[in-house]
Amino acid sequence: MINEILNLDNPLNKFLQLGIQALDKSREITKDVDSSKSSFKKDGSLLTEFDLRVEEEIFKILSKSEGDIITEEILGREDNKDYCWYIDPIDGTTSFSRGIPLFGTIIGLTYKKKPIMGLIDIPKLQDRFISVENFGAEKNGQKIKASTSKVLSESLITYGSPQRFEKEGMLDKLQIINSLAWDSRGCYDCFGYSLAFSGAVDLVIEVDLNLWETVALESLAKESGAGFAEQSSVNGKKNLIFGSKYILQESIDIMGGDWSIQ
Known part of the structure; x- marks a missing residue:
């Protein structure tokens, strides 16, 4: 390429x-x-x-x-x-x-x-x-290609700092997704994000990101075949969910709020 x-x-x-x-x-x-x-x-x-x-x-x-x-x-x-x-x-x-x-x-x-x-x-x-x-x-x-996992119960989920989710009022929703997933792990920054683009993890959920982070992530998600959704955070930044297209909507429904699928 x-x-x-x-x-x-x-x-x-x-x-x-x-x-x-x-x-x-x-x-x-x-x-x-x-x-x-x-x-x-x-x-x-x-x-x-x-x-x-x-x-x-x-x-x-x-x-x-x-x-x-x-x-x-x-x-x-x-x-x-x-x-x-x-x-x-x-x-x-x-x-x-x-x-x-x-x-x-x-x-x-x-x-x-x-x-x-x-x-x-x-x-x-x-x-x-x-x-x-x-x-x-x-x-x-x-x-590289993103995951095509079909159901949360067979998916590996990764996410960012629980403190950030708590500030967003979304920690309880994250815990629900974690309980439904096959497994879940905390991720480290761009390393964690990149795992979704190569299909190593099935879904990434992250909150409170800046535009200088999200632009590249949206491009990589789309071109690797991942689904990508964003939401405005409480302080005007971005909350993101990206990974397998098949479990994106279910995850959005659990997290709640107004999400835009790109």
Whole structure:
């Protein structure tokens, strides 16, 4: 898929090249770091010196394109152009700061507000996930497909921080899904999300995500054949459910509220 696009004479070629260069630079900076000192931001999330360094380097690379850029730590540019990049330099700062090797970089690209490209790199595992609209999704150059599990009782579910679900008033609903599933596990950041795209887990449920995370996830979900639903969180961010299309609606019904299936 990647080679096919890189041989095309269209805008996707350059955007994909720059996206890959950005992931390469992020991996170069973080792959040999065992842990990092961190500080708390005003919203209670962690920040390390490497978040800023990775973001600055990615920003430099992606600025070579004609797209706008929205990032986590740097204000960047407004999303007024047809193309817009969304960057999470280190998804899983807690993992990164504590030496847990499941952090990564997430980069998404939209065209006229629609996600068309998703890139995730997990440097310590040397795993890279890439999706491009109408070209499918790959892990380390190999085509991947989401799960086609038909029922919750035979499905493996993964989810994020229970504290976040509690703040959303959704912890009891999550517990119901967990009780109905064959098995359920907590997930770590982009590593956990990526498991749904390769079919290793059947469904991911996560809450309180930012746009610089969700753009890439939506692209990867669609191109891997996963179902994808989103809901506005209590603080204006996004709650997501993605994975097997066959158990998506049942999970939405249990979680409740207004969900949009993309």
